[in-house]
Amino acid sequence: MAEYIIKNGFVFDPVLGINGDKTDVAIKDGKFVETTQLANPKTIDATGMTVMAGAVDIHAHVAGPKVNTGRNFRPEDKLFNCTPRRGVERMQGGFSVPTTFKTGYDYARMGYTTVMEAAMPPLYARHTHEEIRDTPIIDQAAFPVFGNNWFVLEYLKNNEIENTASYIAWLLRATKGYAVKVVNPGGTEAWGWGLNCENIHDPVPFFDITPAQIVKGLIEANEYLGLPHSMHVHANNLGNPGNYTTTLDTFKLSEGIKPRGGWGRDQVMHHTHVQFHSYGGDNWGNFESKSPEIMDYVNSHDNITIDIGQVTLDETTTMTADGPFEHHLTELNHLKWANTDVELETGSGVVPYVYSPTIKVCAIQWAIGLELGLLAKDPMRVFITTDHPNAGPFIRYPRVIKWLMSQQSREEMLNGFKHSEKVIDATHLMGIDRELSLYEIAQMTRAGTAKALGLGHMYGSLKPGLEADVAVYDFNPEQEHAPDDIEKAFGNARHLFKTGMQIINEGEIVSNGNKRTLWVNARVNENPQVMRDVKEKFLRYYTVTQNNYEVAGHHYVPNPYVIEVDATQ
Amino acid sequence: MTKTVTDVVCPFCGTLCDDLEVVVSDDGKQLLEVYNACAIGAEKFLHSQAEDRLTRPRLQQEDGSWKDVTYDEAIEYTAQMLASSTKPLMYGWSSTNCEAQGVGSEIGEITGAVMDNTATVCHGTSLIAVQDIGIPHCTLGEVKNRADRVVFWGCNPAHAHPRHMSRYSIFPRGFFTGKGHKGRKVIVIDPRKTDTANVADVHLQIEQGRDYELLDALRVAFKGLPLPDVVAGIPKEQIYEAAEVLKSGRFVIIFFGMGVTQSLGKNHNIDEAIAVTRDLNEYTKAAIMPMRGHYNVTGSGAVWGWQFGFPFAVDLSRGFARYNPGETTSNDLLRRGEVDSVFVLGSDPGAHFPFSSVKKISELPSVCIDPHQTPTTAVCKLHVPVAFVGVEIGGCAYRMDNVPIETRKVVEAPEGMMTDEEFLEKVLVRIKEIKGE
Numbered sequence A: 001m002a003e004y005i006i007k008n009g010f011v012f013d014p015v016l017g018i019n020g021d022k023t024d025v026a027i028k029d030g031k032f033v034e035t036t037q038l039a040n041p042k043t044i045d046a047t048g049m050t051v052m053a054g055a056v057d058i059h060a061h062v063a064g065p066k067v068n069t070g071r072n073f074r075p076e077d078k079l080f081n082c083t084p085r086r087g088v089e090r091m092q093g094g095f096s097v098p099t100t101f102k103t104g105y106d107y108a109r110m111g112y113t114t115v116m117e118a119a120m121p122p123l124y125a126r127h128t129h130e131e132i133r134d135t136p137i138i139d140q141a142a143f144p145v146f147g148n149n150w151f152v153l154e155y156l157k158n159n160e161i162e163n164t165a166s167y168i169a170w171l172l173r174a175t176k177g178y179a180v181k182v183v184n185p186g187g188t189e190a191w192g193w194g195l196n197c198e199n200i201h202d203p204v205p206f207f208d209i210t211p212a213q214i215v216k217g218l219i220e221a222n223e224y225l226g227l228p229h230s231m232h233v234h235a236n237n238l239g240n241p242g243n244y245t246t247t248l249d250t251f252k253l254s255e256g257i258k259p260r261g262g263w264g265r266d267q268v269m270h271h272t273h274v275q276f277h278s279y280g281g282d283n284w285g286n287f288e289s290k291s292p293e294i295m296d297y298v299n300s301h302d303n304i305t306i307d308i309g310q311v312t313l314d315e316t317t318t319m320t321a322d323g324p325f326e327h328h329l330t331e332l333n334h335l336k337w338a339n340t341d342v343e344l345e346t347g348s349g350v351v352p353y354v355y356s357p358t359i360k361v362c363a364i365q366w367a368i369g370l371e372l373g374l375l376a377k378d379p380m381r382v383f384i385t386t387d388h389p390n391a392g393p394f395i396r397y398p399r400v401i402k403w404l405m406s407q408q409s410r411e412e413m414l415n416g417f418k419h420s421e422k423v424i425d426a427t428h429l430m431g432i433d434r435e436l437s438l439y440e441i442a443q444m445t446r447a448g449t450a451k452a453l454g455l456g457h458m459y460g461s462l463k464p465g466l467e468a469d470v471a472v473y474d475f476n477p478e479q480e481h482a483p484d485d486i487e488k489a490f491g492n493a494r495h496l497f498k499t500g501m502q503i504i505n506e507g508e509i510v511s512n513g514n515k516r517t518l519w520v521n522a523r524v525n526e527n528p529q530v531m532r533d534v535k536e537k538f539l540r541y542y543t544v545t546q547n548n549y550e551v552a553g554h555h556y557v558p559n560p561y562v563i564e565v566d567a568t569q
Numbered sequence B: 001m002t003k004t005v006t007d008v009v010c011p012f013c014g015t016l017c018d019d020l021e022v023v024v025s026d027d028g029k030q031l032l033e034v035y036n037a038c039a040i041g042a043e044k045f046l047h048s049q050a051e052d053r054l055t056r057p058r059l060q061q062e063d064g065s066w067k068d069v070t071y072d073e074a075i076e077y078t079a080q081m082l083a084s085s086t087k088p089l090m091y092g093w094s095s096t097n098c099e100a101q102g103v104g105s106e107i108g109e110i111t112g113a114v115m116d117n118t119a120t121v122c123h124g125t126s127l128i129a130v131q132d133i134g135i136p137h138c139t140l141g142e143v144k145n146r147a148d149r150v151v152f153w154g155c156n157p158a159h160a161h162p163r164h165m166s167r168y169s170i171f172p173r174g175f176f177t178g179k180g181h182k183g184r185k186v187i188v189i190d191p192r193k194t195d196t197a198n199v200a201d202v203h204l205q206i207e208q209g210r211d212y213e214l215l216d217a218l219r220v221a222f223k224g225l226p227l228p229d230v231v232a233g234i235p236k237e238q239i240y241e242a243a244e245v246l247k248s249g250r251f252v253i254i255f256f257g258m259g260v261t262q263s264l265g266k267n268h269n270i271d272e273a274i275a276v277t278r279d280l281n282e283y284t285k286a287a288i289m290p291m292r293g294h295y296n297v298t299g300s301g302a303v304w305g306w307q308f309g310f311p312f313a314v315d316l317s318r319g320f321a322r323y324n325p326g327e328t329t330s331n332d333l334l335r336r337g338e339v340d341s342v343f344v345l346g347s348d349p350g351a352h353f354p355f356s357s358v359k360k361i362s363e364l365p366s367v368c369i370d371p372h373q374t375p376t377t378a379v380c381k382l383h384v385p386v387a388f389v390g391v392e393i394g395g396c397a398y399r400m401d402n403v404p405i406e407t408r409k410v411v412e413a414p415e416g417m418m419t420d421e422e423f424l425e426k427v428l429v430r431i432k433e434i435k436g437e
């Protein structure tokens, strides 16, 4: 494989503690190496440019059944944005729900090289993997959802952690999944009857268990196995005024639990898109930001990580396994509503949404996301996302970075809103003068996310031995710049390498790379009871046979990267 | 000695039963018996064993006779035809696996084809309605485990999806439906007294073509508002009663078929049926599902969805994907003479399209890939027989509720026969050469 040396750039690597120093980056055989190990490298001149490891997205909805529902039921999302086959690039299209090809290319253009699909319904795992396979360049993994799964509800009702863990291991293998995802615990099962669980003590109909028991039990099962990532939760009561108390109650379920497995992460709970969970008030009139309360808790508890779920003020497509929430949303905005309940496992809904800067609530949501990022004491535990496409499309990450880095750009927004004064009153953003540094941005998009995923040994840094994923941006931190220069630079990587292959050269995509699908193979002691339960549920309640459930490698995961976990001890 | 293969998936209808057992000869070359399948499913398997089956491509001569050609010649012919067309129609894709659909998409991309599937004459109207209003949907297991109100509207599963009622919708006992059939109320809405209507608790024998009115009347009845004495041939008392049956259920499922999608009103009927389902969610839990016909028509819509963003009628001829049913749908294109060649795989438009369209196909350069001899192969210039997907080669298929299932290979295809995917791969490579990619 070719050798490369990226010379003379301003390097930002929080893992190595490099903060804008001019350092050369060496690539050989797909990995970073010491510069002395290169024999005859090609030189990439990064003079006057910013160099960072490839970015790692911890939470996005980019592949699988609900994403595809979003595509197929929104032809309008492709108006004026379909592009032809060109060079190595396939045809592309879509704004908030881009086609798989566009997804891969757009991430690459932003310097992202690894993306987590945040919610995979197990019964639809094949579909999710088919889409991942057709997404070029980026490494990906998918999180199967567990928070409304009948096995989990029945085991955790009796606090059977070991059985839950065995089942998780079985399901990760069957679906080629990566982590334990929980969405509206118990609430989506309740939605099977048109009901919901509105707080962590609201019992799940017929199953005699509460969301609190589900979340705590899944954290414990996750740590029993010692999986690379922690339990990854979207709590109950998303999107409602006053929901920040439910969020704090959910956070507290992690107290006293320590990470296991030796993957280098410190958290036992990752709470996603916290912007949607940081609301005060008790109606849309007195709706307000509770980000300080939320961030006080996060800042003082090391075993939690969050991502922000930044609202980008676009027309987008919301989609979540939180079935009752999407129904609630369609009643609010009266736009089309798709829903799919999945036998024994989960559910989901999809509704288009227009986040308009002229609507007060949308502008407050916009401010809350940024507050979370700006109030973060430890950027290694607070990550940039838009919960793509829920709060906005991922292609807006460069804009989110601009807002976080520039007080001027934020204040222009705040002052420009139709309900400017009311928005400023209901939020805290106006008073915050913090401007995040490139070093902190690298923590929030690379070093921190890789660490939280248990992938610090592969991604997130330029350290020799790691996968050679690196982005070069046309941004000179030593020169005067306008806020928009930040957005432009982070949206148009000048060069990009993925596992040592050159993907972007001088701003042009030159290769479809060699994308891999990561999954976790957790080995556990034999558990005849769980295997009996699995067999019984397939015989009696599923509509596919057990033998037709497991996702085979060849077609669905043609280029796997398996992370082995030994939980037999 | 024989072998029994279990968990076999039936590649016939959208019910996609996956519990078949197939007995094959010890050498894996002959398929002897099929268990658990319905008659039409079993027939599909046994048909692959026909003695007179074609195993090599053949080219129609000027005088209408057929000449055997090699696969290599067939690949060259197909590649040349597609590469030299300005706007080929690539139609079908409903009876093949997702692997083949994916390769087909790339051929379509390079040659600027219009990609269309059988939804165009079937549930395309449903797909349009979903684009208007969305769809509250669920997997078939939700129906099995929860549904206590089951509606069949304009569909006759007793004939078209024979095992649907026993596996999912009427008879099975599930987690919350331990009483099975006894715990369910079944409503059939159909102008005919079908075999499905015979097992229903209520049969609303609607006047032909009046579906929209009756759906609308149900929405009025849910709200307890006044109705005319008779709507769509149904007395108002029956409509109020049906509305009450639905509202009082714990979980309502509405299945609908070609009787509503292709009758007067078309996509507007489905809009209204989905609106009925939305309304019911104010009172209880409700979902609605199209009874998709071909076993993997759903899969082709899924593959094109993630590759192009549209589920059918995808026009790639301008270099990027466009979708405009009525303009980019197969029959409209054929009748207006807007395509200059036709490629068919995994469907039989010769049997299902209007005569005027079939005539156009017969006048154009055309290739048909199909294991069977069909009305379509009879009018195409080149017929390429291939291995049966789901019998002689596996691959992914999407059930009517979008659940993807891996079909199985149970026997070997006759010596030297290609699969859809292999054939398309070779055509793709050749087209890339011709186009200098």
Ligand code: SF4
Residues within 6 Å of the ligand: B010, B011, B012, B013, B014, B015, B016, B017, B036, B037, B038, B039, B040, B041, B042, B161, B162, B163, B164
């Ligand atoms: S119902 Fe359909 S899928 Fe099932 S066996 Fe019959 S034809 Fe095959």
Ligand SMILES: [Zn+2]
Residues within 6 Å of the ligand: A059, A060, A061, A118, A272, A273, A320, A387, A390
């Ligand atoms: Zn999400």
